[in-house]
Amino acid sequence: MALEEAMAAAKAAGMDLVEVNGNASPPVCRILDYERVRYDIRKRAKEQKKAVSAAQKRDVIKELRLTAKIDVHDLNVKINGAKKFLDAGNRVTFRIMFKNSDGIAQDKRATRGAEIMDNIISMLEDVEVVLKPKMVGANHMTCSLKRPTKK
Known part of the structure; x- marks a missing residue:
């Protein structure tokens, strides 16, 4: 067909x-x-932006730091904070920091940290261990947890 x-x-x-x-x-x-x-192009771009934002929000990792000589009450406060983060759908990473002044020998830190992490995991009900407790360097132990996804 002609242009006109x-x-x-x-x-x-x-x-x-x-x-x-x-x-x-x-x-x-x-x-x-x-x-x-x-209009359709703008609408699709807005939906994609919303999906990316939701994905970023879902992948938030909250870190809770504690020392090896933590008191029971202080540990309960950390556990309550972790429960709030987990209920919001975030991952929670616990980091135990060992100090020279805490009286735990270098070779005993891994076992003491594992005991604390096991205590934390048992206090938090219905959690999935994403990253098992492991030593990061000589003075830190980390463990990552999340709520299991419901099917």
Whole structure:
């Protein structure tokens, strides 16, 4: 169809003549409402942005630090904070920091840290261990937990 005919047909329909593929011979055009197309593109971009934002929110990792000589009450406070984070859908990483002044020998730190981590895991009901307790360097032990996904 000639360009003038296509423009007249689009104008008669109250729509726009939009070039789809200008590299083809002859160029491919369509008669459509261009504002509607732009609206759909913006809507898809907004939905993708929302999905990315939700994915980022879901993958938040909260870290709780404690020392090897933590008191029972202080541990309960940390556990309550961890429960709030887990209920919000976040992952929780516990980090035990060992100090030279805490009286735990270098070779005993791994076993003492494992005992504390086992105590924490038993106090938190219905959790999934993402990263098992392990020593990170000589002075830190970490463990990551999350709520299991419901099917």
